[in-house]
Amino acid sequence: MTRGYAAFPTRFPLYNAPDDLPPQYGCGPIKFNGSNNALYERHLLFDNALSPSEVGDRERYEAIARSVRDVLSQRWQQTEETYSRENPKRVYYLSMEFLIGRSLSNNILNLRLDPMARRFFAENQLDELAILAQEPDAGLGNGGLGRLAACFLDSMATMQLPGMGYGLRFEYGMFKQQIVNGWQCEQPDNWLRRPDPWEVARPQLAVTIEFGCSFEVRGGNLKATAGASTLLGIPYDRPIVGYGGKTINTLRLWASAATNSFDFQGFSAGEFVSALAERLTAETVTRVLYPDDSTSMGQGLRFVQEYFLVACSLADLVRRFRLNNSDWNCLPDKVAIQLNDTHPCLTVPELMRILLDDAGLDWELAWDITKRMLAYTNHTLLPEALEKWPLRWFELMLPRHLEIILEIDRRLREEIVTRWPEDNDRAERAGIVERGAGHLVRMAHLAIAGSHSTNGVAAIHSRLLRDVTVRDLAELYSDRFSNKTNGVTPRRWLLMSNPGLANCITNAIGDRWITNMADLELLKPLAEDGEFIAAVGMAKRQAKLRFAEWLKSQAGIQVDPDTIFDSQIKRIHEYKRQLLNGLRIVALYNRLRENPHVDMQPRTFFFAGKAAPAYQVAKLIIKFLNNLADTIDGDPAVHGRLRVVFLPEYCVSMAERLIPASDVSNQISTAGYEASGTSNMKFMMNGALTIGTRDGATIEMAEAAGEENFFLFGLTAEQVAAGRDWYNPWWHYENEPETRAVLDLILSGHFTRHEPMIVDALRNILLIGGDTYRHLADLGSYMAADLRLQSLYTKQEAWTRRAILNIASSGKFSSDRTIAEYANEIWHVSPCPVP
Incomplete structure (x- = not known):
């Protein structure tokens, strides 16, 4: 019988041969035995300084998690040492979201420790489900984009690929959802309220990020003002355990901090709040996942978050590259960067800035290296989700990046006009800078122009992306577009x-x-x-x-x-x-x-x-x-x-x-x-x-x-x-008896008694407003x-x-x-x- 399917890649195996794998429920390459019970007891006592009778399930969870981390730490370090020694080409996956879920049960499974863990819980008379429930879901993502990134990291580690994820260490997740009288109410998701036993702070690897403006918290909002400023990016690492524990890659998350966290003289003079202002302002950058983007202040914070992620990550990976390589021309042979949607697309001008200003390369060489290093995944066809940032924000916060973007835009327009001299509108449609009201920078266009690969995530999505959403760029760079249908671990x-x-x-x-x-x-x-x-x-x-x-x-x-x-x-x-x-x-x-x-x-x-x-x-x-x-x-x-x-x-x-x-x-x-x-x-x-x-x-x-x-x-x-020009929902209401009966019952207020506002809103969505989504x-x-x-x-x-x-x-x-x-x-x- 033929195994698999024809499209399955064959350049390298997904995993070692079966005889190299331990039995499914046997001991893996990392063993969990009696000595680990001692690890648990040591953590329980010395991390808490409490007697066994005083600890609760939360303390037990932390002790178990730290014991498992102790078990995997040597392999984690060996993985990094191997990459440093072998100097392979490495993949860096940049994403604003990593919806990783809980780590303890997943790490136990991937380390092949589950039978021993079950025995451990039984022997110590511990409630396994109650203890596992003590770990909050990490507030690092919201939906499919972030969960996909987490699945991809799992697969890279399992397949022994030298990969690394870069994201932001949000102190608060999107929000905790409560339902009150049927309505969604948002509460803070302070998932880091208690210590996270999986993360390892690396303050010695902090990077300094420069902005062309200063920031201050005014009226509860983060505002940009004149004058240069700097932020510190503090890395926090989390292990990404491949199945079998053979490879343990890293997810590095950046937390923002102030270069001077405390004004001692101001505090001594009685200015107690303002003495901490710089620290509070800096930490705001990574405080919350997805600030409210219905306001310009929320959008501005999002813009700062995206640049902070990009600048910290590029500084870090360039540092790593320079440890083993002296020739900038070798960057594309040693580094592949995947941009997960438009959020990290400021990577294009930031990488160009590094190559032009720090490395001293000429434009043509820097641009060639940038395109060969970068690849972009598009995740949406919705126009509102294809980010566009005002030109004035670049002028205020990132003036050097604006110069680079304008030059990229000029060259792109020249290329389009040269190829299609009779099409007067094509350059405007495909340009990076939208010259209408507001002068916006189209981030998706910037990513496509500045990378060697753009992919959609399903066959129909990739086709519509090429044929409709960015048709002009797809015709210009047809060899750069492909499909990579998503998957889950x-x-x-x-x-x-x-x-x-x-x-x-x-x-x-x-x-x-x-x-x-x-x-x-x-x-x-x-x-x-x-x-x-x-x-x-x-x-x-x-x-x-x-x-x-x-x-x-x-x-x-x-x-x-x-x-x-x-x-x-x-x-x-x-x-x-x-x-x-x-x-x-x-x-x-x-x-x-x-x-x-x-x-x-x-x-x-x-x-x-x-x-x-x-x-x-x-x-x-x-x-x-x-x-x-x-x-x-x-x-x-x-x-x-x-x-x-x-x-x-x-x-x-x-x-x-x-x-x-x-x-x-x-x-x-x-x-x-x-x-x-x-x-x-x-x-x-x-x-x-x-x-x-x-x-x-x-x-x-x-x-x-x-x-x-x-x-x-x-x-x-x-x-x-x-049907966009002629669709009429009233036809279905008038000609389909069950559709009419459904709407009549809803619009009668049967489900929304004493709430006419809801009836009016549903009537507008489904009938008066044209039923945009064809319900x-x-x-x-x-x-x-x-x-x-x-x-x-x-x-x-x-x-x-x-x-x-x-x-x-x-x-x-x-x-x-x-x-x-x-x-x-x-x-x-x-x-x-x-x-």
Whole structure:
């Protein structure tokens, strides 16, 4: 039987041969034995100076985490020493977000310590779940962008690639989400309130960053004023453990600090607050992930954060390069930099500044080196997400960078005019500086011009990026554009999150799939094996029971595991269409009210996700979903048949529990708007069936598993684009009886009693405002797909058979495959095994 799939890269193996791996549940290359129990007891006593009777679960968590870090530290250091000695080409992944989740359980798994850890918890009579829950989810990201970055770091370490992540050490995450009277309320996410046992401060490697302005906190905002200033970037390192513990790479996060943190003379004179002003101002830069960008002050802070990340990271990697290399011309042979979306795109002018001003190179050589080093990943087709920064900010804060950007723009325009002399508008459309009102710098254009590679993250996204979003630049630099469909790490999202299903797979085909997901193809014949079908069905049942028990203990919410678990968990946004899902639920609710005896499978609908604080429509959608949940919950006519649950404070740890338990995955974005999606891949890998549109990576997933094993519906991206000039939601209201019944019930105030403002807002979104995201256009086909879904669920063996085919086809969507493509085709890097 042929293993894998044709597109799988073969330039280097994903992992060592099977006989080089320890048994799946045996001792790995790093051992955890009796001496580690002594490590734990030592940390428990000496880190806390408390007797055993006085410590709690938090202190136990820290002691265990520090013990595990002690175990891996030598290997971590050996990894860095190997890179220094071998001097390979290294990958530096720059991202504003790294949504890494909890580290203790993941590091135990990747170090192959899980059997010993379970024995340790049992012998010491410790509550494993209670202790693991003491670790907060790191507040370093918000959604798919940051989780993708975390998966990529896991894959690079597992594949023994010399890689490193660079990000910011946000003191506060985006926010903690609370639901009050149905509305989202934001609370501070002070995830670093207690010591983080995984991070290692490196103050000796601090870098100084210069700005062309000064900063002060005025009226609660960070403001730029005349005069130069400096900030310190303090690095904090976190270990990134590859599976098996053979390679342990580093995620380096930068914290901002003042060069002079305390004005002693001012304090002595009684100016107690102003004596600390410089320190407070400096630390503001990395205080919060994603400041409110609805104000110019919030946008300005974001701009400063992005430059701070870029400047610190480039200074650090150049320092590392210069330790072993003296020739600047060798930079592209030793360094590959991947820009994760537009946030780190100031890397282009900053690298040029270093090469021009510090290295003394001429423009042509500096520009050639810059392009050969940099690669850019685009993650969005939404115009508002393609960052543009005002020219005046560069004039005030980064005047040298503005000179460089203007020269890049001038040369780019000359190149365009030379190639298309008759097209008078092309240079303006493709230029880096938008010369209209405000004079804005287009960061995506800057990244494309200043790099050798631009990639999208799903086939449809890459095509639309080339053909629509940046068409002029794609025609100019056609050889620079490619597709790299996203992937997720199977270690966290299957092996760790779903041990029951992982055991089924391993018992059937062995454990090579953990580092070679192409092996899951071997499961396809087992979709006809009754014993394997039963085992997979039992694993799903166990996952649902575990989630139901966890939800009751954590939130006091009781759900029925015998119902269909139907989930949509992701950032709340109009284009992701949580509102369309709400319309579907109202339609089902109407059917039950009109005919209580209708044949309908009992269903629990789960929603989770955060709305950006300034995104009022997204917050309104959350409110509507919670009102919908309350109304249905209080209606005895549908009791036990429909249930809606909105889970606040969505995070990686919640996803690790809900995804394995879900029967249905909703991927229902307006076609042509979702770049890729990665939650869709996690659900597929865990045996949920997808009901979704032909958008993002869902298209490729359906191709891999067969469209007959998906519930696809709705307009295509081409149909959405073609209808922009003539689409009218009123047609659907007037001509589709169920659509009219759904809207009439909503607009009657049935779900929003005494809240006319919500009714007015929904009417405007769906009807008066033109239904931008085509909710009504797709509702009818969504309901038809839902009917097919319900029919199949009544045939549990057939349902599980399709689930198995989805699992078996999910190998292509491993981040190992994605990283192998980046390594082979963009970075041109090879593994550097640690002896």
